[in-house]
Amino acid sequence: xxxxxxxxxxxxxxxxxxxxxxxxxxxxxxxxxxxxxxxxxxxxxxxxxxxxxxxxxxxxxxxxxxxxxxxxxxxxxxxxxxxxxxxxxxxxxxxxxxxxxxxxxxxxxxxxxxxxxxxxxxxxxxxxxxxxxxxxxxxxxxxxxxxxxxxxxxxxxxxxxxxxxxxxxxxxxxxxxxxxxxxxxxxxxxxxxxxxxxxxxxxxxxxxxxxxxxxxxxxxxxxxxxxxxxxxxxxxxxxxxxxxxxxxxxxxxxxxxxxxxxx
Numbered sequence: 001x002x003x004x005x006x007x008x009x010x011x012x013x014x015x016x017x018x019x020x021x022x023x024x025x026x027x028x029x030x031x032x033x034x035x036x037x038x039x040x041x042x043x044x045x046x047x048x049x050x051x052x053x054x055x056x057x058x059x060x061x062x063x064x065x066x067x068x069x070x071x072x073x074x075x076x077x078x079x080x081x082x083x084x085x086x087x088x089x090x091x092x093x094x095x096x097x098x099x100x101x102x103x104x105x106x107x108x109x110x111x112x113x114x115x116x117x118x119x120x121x122x123x124x125x126x127x128x129x130x131x132x133x134x135x136x137x138x139x140x141x142x143x144x145x146x147x148x149x150x151x152x153x154x155x156x157x158x159x160x161x162x163x164x165x166x167x168x169x170x171x172x173x174x175x176x177x178x179x180x181x182x183x184x185x186x187x188x189x190x191x192x193x194x195x196x197x198x199x200x201x202x203x204x205x206x207x208x209x210x211x212x213x214x215x216x217x218x219x220x221x222x223x224x225x226x227x228x229x230x231x232x233x234x235x236x237x238x239x240x241x242x243x244x245x246x247x248x249x250x251x252x253x254x255x256x257x258x259x260x261x262x263x
Contacts, residue, residue, distance in 0.1 A: 004045060006038045010060070011046070016053040017199045018046050021060050028067030029059040031114040031146075033085065035070075040092045047100055051262070053203035053210070055099065056195050057122060058106035059115075062188055065107040065131065066115030071140070082145070089114065089146035093121040097151075098218055100211050102202055106195040107131045108188065112170065117146040120155055123214065125181060126195050127173040128188040133181060134170035154221065156180050206244040207262040 004011040010021040020042060022029040029035075046052060059065040069085075077085065096103055096118070105122035111133050119125050119133070127133075135148045143149065144165060152161040156179040164171070176182040186194050202210060216235045220228030239245045243263040251258035 004042060006042060008032075008035045009038050009042055011042050013046070013049065013052070015200070016051055016203045017056065017196070018049075018052060018054070019056045019058070019196075020046075021058050022066055023060045025061045025063075027070060028064035028110060029061070029115070030067050030070040031089070031118075032070035032073045033088070036085075036088050036092050040088075040095060043092070043095045043099060047095075051207075052101055053207060054101055054199040055103045056106055056192075056199055057096075057103060057118070058108055058192065058195075062109060062128075062130070064109040064115070065105070065111040066118055067110040068113030068115050068136075069146070086145040089117070093117060093147050096121040100214070102210065102214055104195050104199060106191050107133075107173075107182070108191055112136055113144070113148075114146045117144060117148045117151065119181070120147065120151040124183050124198070125176075126191060126198070127176065127182045127185050128191045129173055129185055130188055131173040131176070131182075131185070132170050133173070133176040134168065135165045136168040136170065138166065138168040204260075206242075206248055206258070206260045208242050208244055209239060209248075212239060 008022065008024055010023050012019045020039070022035060024030060024035065046055065074082065074085070102124070103122045105119045105125040107119055107125060107127040109128065109131060111119050111131060113136060116133050116135055135144050135152065137143050137145070144152070148165065152164060160179045173182055173185040177185055184194070212235045216232045219231050244260045247260060248258045
């Protein structure tokens with residue numbers, strides 16, 4: 001197992017899966033400047049690991065994934081500082097969204113404001129049965145600043161996203177699943193074992209194919225359907241240059257498990 005040292009994060013890498021845990025339990029893992037900066041640094045280090053297959057993102061404890069941005073820190077910000085904070089958040093969540101391997105969110109409690117926005121930047125969201133989601137910024141005289149106005153409509157549809165953002169209400173995990181934000185809701189004790197099991201499955205698949213599929217999906221969402229189809233076609237064709245594609249198709253014909261090498 002490989003560990004990276006941060007003050008507000010715990011980062012472990014084992015069996016090609018990285019697990020990032022936000023560690024600010026007294027603040028319910030709220031996002032401040034330090035968390036955002038350390039998350040950016042961790043992602044940059046992890047993306048340099050060629051054998052990495054998947055990332056799991058969660059929060060410490062049983063109360064909160066990320067309760068939101070740190071209101072105590074934000075309350076004293078001038079407009080220029082708030083703009084810089086938002087830009088830093090967008091930059092980091094952009095890294096998360098475009099990360100070369102799948103990122104799974106294990107939402108173990110409150111995912112409000114910036115916490116919901118972090119979940120939105122992940123590829124798949126799994127939630128414990130005590131998880132709570134929402135964009136309550138309007139209750140503070142603010143709006144989402146880390147991509148909520150951009151990603152939430154794309155994830156759950158404009159109508160549902162408008163209701164969430166305009167009312168600032170908080171929704172339980174089942175309601176979040178009903179609108180498509182959450183993939184599956186499980187008991188708290190089963191959350192990390194469930195997500196680790198999914199990460200293990202992903203790590204068994206052809207590495208180049210998984211990375212190419214994520215890249216095609218993320219790129220496709222930012223363009224029109226015709227351009228997205230072209231991206232997929234080109235990526236599909238490129239896969240036939242890989243040893244893994246030859247191994248995977250041959251293994252299927254031979255009725256055996258493939259032995260992928262990432263080449």
